Amino acid sequence: MEIRLDGTHYPLETLGPGRRLGIWFQGCTLACAGCMSRHTWDPAAGAPGTVCEVLALWREALAEGADGLTVSGGEPLQQAAALAELLTGAARLRDEARRHEGSAGPRTPDLLVYTGYEQEELTPERRRALSGADAVITGRFRVAEPTRLLWRGSANQRIEALTPRGAARYAPYLDRESTGRRLQLSGGDGRELRLYGVPLRGELAEMERLLKRGGVAFTERSWRP
Ligand code: SF4
Structure with a gap:
């Protein structure tokens, strides 16, 4: 099945526990004021691919x-069929790998999805698309509700477990505030710098100031119109 993505990154260490594969869907019509990922809004931008390629x-x-x-975006539920196939396939590969390792293997990896939809907007159809995931972080980014909650951009966003594995994995983090690194940088080829994670209020402007002092100036920023 075809899928349109903004990008992928491994290892991602700022959106969920541990070292993770990050997948960013392309396309979002929710248009939260203050969104740091405006480059993911246009459903025709990003790059075409297939779910098989992502599963590889x-x-x-x-x-x-x-x-x-970790699946984020963009809005993953606006490509619901591709999301469902991706999560189902990822769970199957994870379970096969776990069986192969046996009980001596490491802790079973979890599947986490970010959506801008609120819990009450998760219709049965959207919940079906999420059914392969272990947990979902729900809710629009609300610029007027800053938070230090781990992996969340505004205080309204909720972690909801969808499986017993998700409940066990995320229970320690429901109300935990971040104390360590919230942003991960990647790129640095002189043209494009990618930031992974959830900044605190004012953190992006502060980073811009510091980089400018070091001689690095942005020509475009995904968090500015
Ligand atoms: S914060 Fe997320 S849901 Fe809101 S506009 Fe940006 S990509 Fe869409």
């Missing part, structure tokens, strides 16, 4: 000992 990346990440998979 997941297979590699599992072989390297990934702790989990």
Whole structure:
């Protein structure tokens, strides 16, 4: 099945526990004020691919000992069929790898999805698309509700477990505030710098100031109109 993505990254360490494969869907019509990922809004931008290609990346990440998979965007539920196929396939590969390792293997990797939809907007159809996931982080980004809650951009966003594995994995983090690194940088080829994670209010502007002082200036920013 075809899927349109903004990108992927491994190892991702700022959106969920441990070292994870990150997958960012392309396309979002929710248009939250203050969104840091405006480049993911246009459903025709990003790059076309297939779910099979993404699952091949997941297979590699599992072989390297990934702790989990994080799907974000963009809005993953606006490509619901591709999301469902991706999650089902990722769960199957994870379970096969786990069986192969036996009980001596490391902790089973979890599947986490970010959505801008609120819990009450998760219709039966959207919940079906999420059914392969272990947990979901729900809710629009609300710029007027800053938070230090781990992996969340605004105080309204909720972690909801969808499986017993998700409940066990995320229970320690429901109300935990972040104390360590919230942003991960990647790129640095002189043209494009990618940031992975959830910044605190004012953190992006502060980073811009520091980089400018070091001689690095942005021509475009995904968090500005
Ligand atoms: S914060 Fe997420 S849901 Fe909101 S506009 Fe940006 S990509 Fe869409």
